[in-house]
Amino acid sequence: xxxTTAPPQPSQTEQPAPARRRSVLLNKFDLxxxxxxxxxxxxxxxxxFGAYPMFRTLYMSFYDWDLANARFDPPVFIGLDxxxxxxxxxxxWNAMRNTFGVFLLATIPQLALALLIAAMLxxxxxxxxxxxxxxxxLPNATSVTAVGIIFxxxxxxxxxxxxxxxxxxxxxxxxxGDGGFWSYWTAVATMVxxxxxxxxxxxxxxxxxxxxxxxxxxxxxxxxxxxxxxWSVTFPMLRPTFLFVSIVSIVGGLQLFTEPVIYTYGYTxxxxxRREVQTLAMYMYENSMVSFNNAGYGAAIxxxxxxxxxMASIGNFLLIRRTAR
Amino acid sequence: MARRRRGVRRNSxxxxxxxxxxxxxSIYPLYFVFIIATRSLDxxxxxxxxxxPGGEFLNNFNKALARDDVHFWKGMINxxxxxxxxxxxxxxxSTLAGFAFAKLKFRGRxxxxxxxxxxxxxPTQLGLIPLWGMMQQWGLVYDxxxxxxPFLTSAFGVFLMRQYTLSAVPDELIEAARxxxxxxxxxxxxxxxxxxxxxxxxxxxxxxxxxWNNYLWPRAVLSPDNPTLQVTLGFISYTYYTDYSxxxxxxxxxxxxxxLAVLFFGKQIIGGIMEGAVKA
Numbered sequence: 001x002x003x004t005t006a007p008p009q010p011s012q013t014e015q016p017a018p019a020r021r022r023s024v025l026l027n028k029f030d031l032x033x034x035x036x037x038x039x040x041x042x043x044x045x046x047x048x049f050g051a052y053p054m055f056r057t058l059y060m061s062f063y064d065w066d067l068a069n070a071r072f073d074p075p076v077f078i079g080l081d082x083x084x085x086x087x088x089x090x091x092x093w094n095a096m097r098n099t100f101g102v103f104l105l106a107t108i109p110q111l112a113l114a115l116l117i118a119a120m121l122x123x124x125x126x127x128x129x130x131x132x133x134x135x136x137x138l139p140n141a142t143s144v145t146a147v148g149i150i151f152x153x154x155x156x157x158x159x160x161x162x163x164x165x166x167x168x169x170x171x172x173x174x175x176x177g178d179g180g181f182w183s184y185w186t187a188v189a190t191m192v193x194x195x196x197x198x199x200x201x202x203x204x205x206x207x208x209x210x211x212x213x214x215x216x217x218x219x220x221x222x223x224x225x226x227x228x229x230x231w232s233v234t235f236p237m238l239r240p241t242f243l244f245v246s247i248v249s250i251v252g253g254l255q256l257f258t259e260p261v262i263y264t265y266g267y268t269x270x271x272x273x274r275r276e277v278q279t280l281a282m283y284m285y286e287n288s289m290v291s292f293n294n295a296g297y298g299a300a301i302x303x304x305x306x307x308x309x310x311m312a313s314i315g316n317f318l319l320i321r322r323t324a325r
Numbered sequence: 326m327a328r329r330r331r332g333v334r335r336n337s338x339x340x341x342x343x344x345x346x347x348x349x350x351s352i353y354p355l356y357f358v359f360i361i362a363t364r365s366l367d368x369x370x371x372x373x374x375x376x377x378p379g380g381e382f383l384n385n386f387n388k389a390l391a392r393d394d395v396h397f398w399k400g401m402i403n404x405x406x407x408x409x410x411x412x413x414x415x416x417x418x419s420t421l422a423g424f425a426f427a428k429l430k431f432r433g434r435x436x437x438x439x440x441x442x443x444x445x446x447x448p449t450q451l452g453l454i455p456l457w458g459m460m461q462q463w464g465l466v467y468d469x470x471x472x473x474x475p476f477l478t479s480a481f482g483v484f485l486m487r488q489y490t491l492s493a494v495p496d497e498l499i500e501a502a503r504x505x506x507x508x509x510x511x512x513x514x515x516x517x518x519x520x521x522x523x524x525x526x527x528x529x530x531x532x533x534x535x536x537w538n539n540y541l542w543p544r545a546v547l548s549p550d551n552p553t554l555q556v557t558l559g560f561i562s563y564t565y566y567t568d569y570s571x572x573x574x575x576x577x578x579x580x581x582x583x584x585l586a587v588l589f590f591g592k593q594i595i596g597g598i599m600e601g602a603v604k605a
Contacts, residue, residue, distance in 0.1 A: 026508075031429070034509045038425035039437060041418040042478040046444055049475035053452025053459070060454060067458055120344050123336045134591035135348035137598075138355060141583040143538035145558040146576050150354045152562070153361070153369065153569060160357065160374045198351055199598065206599030255448050258540045267563040281450055281541070288454045289545050295454050306451050313446070 057299045065296035067288060075296070082300035092301065094275055095283040098181065102260070102277065103253040106189035110197050111246060117197070118204035119230060133205075136198025144195065148262025151191045155263075176272070184263070184277035191259045196252075200245050207241025208234060243320050250312045254305060257281040280305050355584065361573040362386075369569050385574035389561065396550060397575055400557035403469050407553060408536040414477040415532045416525050423486025424517045428499050429509060438487065445480045453545060460546055471546045472553065476536060482528050489524030489600070490517060527597030530590055534583055554579050 061082050063075040086092045121132060139147070154160045155175040162172045177183040211234065219229045235242075260277040261269055269286045271278030278286075280301060288298025361368055364379035389395055425431070426438050456475065457466070465471040494517055502512040518525075540555045547553060549560040558579055565571050587594060 030508050030510075032431070035425040035429040035431040035434075038429075038509075038513075039422040039483075042422050042441065042480070042483055045418075045475070045478040046480070049456065050444060050447060050452060053455040054447060056455035056458075057451055057453075067454065067461075070458075117344070117347055120340045123340050126336060126340070130592060132344045132348055133595050134587060135351045137591060137595060138584065138587055139351050141534060141587045142355065142580050143540070143555055143558070143583070145538075145540050145555045145562070146358075146580050147354075149558065149562045149572060149576055150358060153573075154354065154357065156369070158370065163374055194350070194354065198347075202595055202598050209599075251446065251448060255450050257450070262559060262562060265563045265566060266559050284450065284453075285541075285545070289457065295458075299454050302451050302454065306448060309448060310446075 057302050060296050061300035061303050063296045065299070066293040067295035068292035073293070078296070082297045083304070085297060086300060086304060091275065091278070091283060092280075095271075095278050095280045098185070098260075098271065098275075098277055099254060099256065099279045099281075101181070102185050102188050102192070102256060102279065103250075105185050106192040107246075107249050107253055109189075110193045110200065111242075111249070113193070114197050114200035114204055114245070115242075117201035118208055119234070121201065121205050122208045122234075133202065136201055138198075139195045140199040142195065144258040145262055147191050147195050148259050148266070151187065151194070152263050152265075155187045155190075181276040184260075184272060188256075188260050188263055188277055191263070192253070192256070196249070200249070203245055204238065204241055207238045211237045239320060243317060246316050246320065247313050250316060251309055254309050254312065255281050257285070280308075355580070358573055358577050358580065361569060362577040364570065366568065366570050381570065382574060382577075385570040386578065388568070388571045389565075389575040392565070392571075394549065394564065395557065395561055395575070396552060397557055397578075400552040400554040401579075403552065404537055404554040407469055407473050408533045410473050411476045411536045412529050412532045415479045415482045416529050418478045419482030419486040419528060420490075420518060420521055420525050421513060422483045423488075423490050423521070424494075424513050426483070426487040427490035428494065428496070428517070438484075441480045441483050445484070450541065453542065456542075457545060466546055467548050467551055469547070469551070469553070472539070472543045475542070476539075479532065482532065485528055485597075485600070486521065486524060489521050493524060494520045523593075524597075524600075527593050527600070530586065530594050531597055534586070534594075537583060 060075070062077060062079060064078050064081075065075045066073040117136065120126075121129060126132075142150075156162075157172060157174065159175075161175070166172065173183060174180070175183045175187045215233050215237070216229055219233050224232060256279045260271050260279055261282060264270070264272045264277060269278070269282040269290060271282055284298045284301040284305065286298075287294035287301065360375055360378050362385060363382040364375060365381050365385075368375040368379070390397055426434060460466050460468075460471040465474075498516055498520070499512060502516045507515065538555065539553070540559065543553045543556050544559060547556050549556060552560065558576060561572050561575055
């Protein structure tokens with residue numbers, strides 16, 4: 001960049017020598033040091049509230065740690081015991097199953113639907129496109145707690161959803177059914193999808209708009225119809241955007257907390273009487289923020305989630321790279 | 326080109342049917358809030374849904390306000406304070422850092438930018454437990470500073486503003502400022518900031534929305550006596566779940582600001598979301 005190699009000589013040539021030397025020094029300082037000052041705030045805040053707690057969590061996960069009462073009940077180093085405990089903790093595996101169950105149930109239809117909506121919004125000469133775009137953004141502006149309460153109500157026995165299903169002859173479903181985790185999963189996945197499908201459609205649309213038009217033109221000249229154009233031009237070109245959307249979905253989906261908490265009335269974080277929809281984030285919270293004395297175990301659960309997220313993201317990356325080749 | 330354009334001008338009606346359906350599904354639950362909030366309890370107990378609003382809104386909302394344990398306005402004010410402080414801080418630090426990454430040359434620039442991108446992958450819940458412990462040590466549990474401090478900067482914000490500065494501020498403009506004897510900070514303040522204002526406004530809207538809707542951490546560190554709006558909503562929903570007209574009246578007021586934001590600034594917000602995505 002030119003500005004580092006060309007100091008602003010012209011305006012200073014007429015100044016007396018000492019002043020000029022000082023301003024050259026200042027100028028040097030300004031160019032060499034100030035960039036670091038400008039990016040410093042981010043790194044300071046991240047170091048204190050991001051990096052330190054993250055490694056502190058790792059450290060705590062090797063201890064039997066009582067968060068509320070550390071003075072009278074000092075932490076005891078127990079090595080990998082917290083991780084071993086996870087291996088045969090039925091509640092942990094239940095939470096794992098619920099997290100992945102809801103995640104798959106929510107994400108697969110969501111991405112498919114978002115792709116479809118984006119493709120519809122990407123039609124040239126579409127009328128009312130601002131209205132459609134704003135309409136699908138509205139759910140994302142609604143807070144997750146609000147979404148939880150709204151859908152909790154719509155999924156009641158006499159709620160709108162059962163009424164709508166009744167219209168097509170599907171008999172009332174008990175969406176808070178005893179022991180039936182499918183009903184819980186479906187309800188929670190619906191909330192997630194309502195809030196995020198439109199948002200993801202907008203991002204995929206952005207990716208589609210960035211694809212050069214002449215690619216479609218040459219495909220059309222080669223005789224490719226709309227369907228063929230989508231699979232041969234749009235989808236491969238959309239790969240980076242799709243990767244972005246799916247990784248964001250993984251990071252968010254595996255941390256799912258608010259929707260299932262509110263859906264199960266929000267007072268506890270057990271996710272229903274039989275933990276039908278308790279996710280890993282809720283189980284972590286239960287161990288460390290409800291019963292503070294299990295904070296070490298909660299920390300271990302946190303790190304297991306982090307590793308899962310990283311593995312799922314890498315797996316997803318490899319999968320998308322392969323399928324689109 | 327002209328021939329082609331004539332050929333595709335008319336879209337299949339299915340596109341409009343599909344998009345209309347999607348829009349209805351997106352809007353209906355919000356309309357549902359409006360109906361329940363403005364009617365008495367009967368609306369929910371009907372076997373078939375109610376489609377029209379009633380006139381009970383103030384009644385319902387006052388019921389919520391009258392409860393001693395519901396600190397609705399306090400939650401609202403706290404949410405406004407938290408979201409505003411965080412937004413101002415994120416916009417200032419992000420535009421400044423974004424300017425540095427886009428237009429200034431310094432050692433380690435690319436590596437540092439990459440580091441920032443990687444930190445976006447770190448899930449918020451990962452530091453939750455120690456963060457709570459830190460806040461407790463500092464005496465900030467139940468204090469709204471506890472939900473402000475961790476969010477004062479944003480990796481996404483730095484990234485977005487870097488991209489925006491790259492595209493909106495030509496190098497010649499920066500050079501001209503240098504020639505005129507501007508320091509880098511003066512350049513930022515007088516040249517870059519006005520030029521990136523549209524991008525900064527989008528970042529402000531997105532940040533405000535995100536903070537307004539935050540729940541996990543506020544629930545962990547605040548109490549229903551000194552809550553944010555989302556903590557109040559969560560509390561109302563499990564305390565008064567028998568009286569949904571009360572819950573929904575509070576809900577309606579709580580979601581209104583962001584609904585209005587989308588109606589007024591929808592185009593800009595959508596632009597920001599799409600901008601951030603393509604350049605990622």
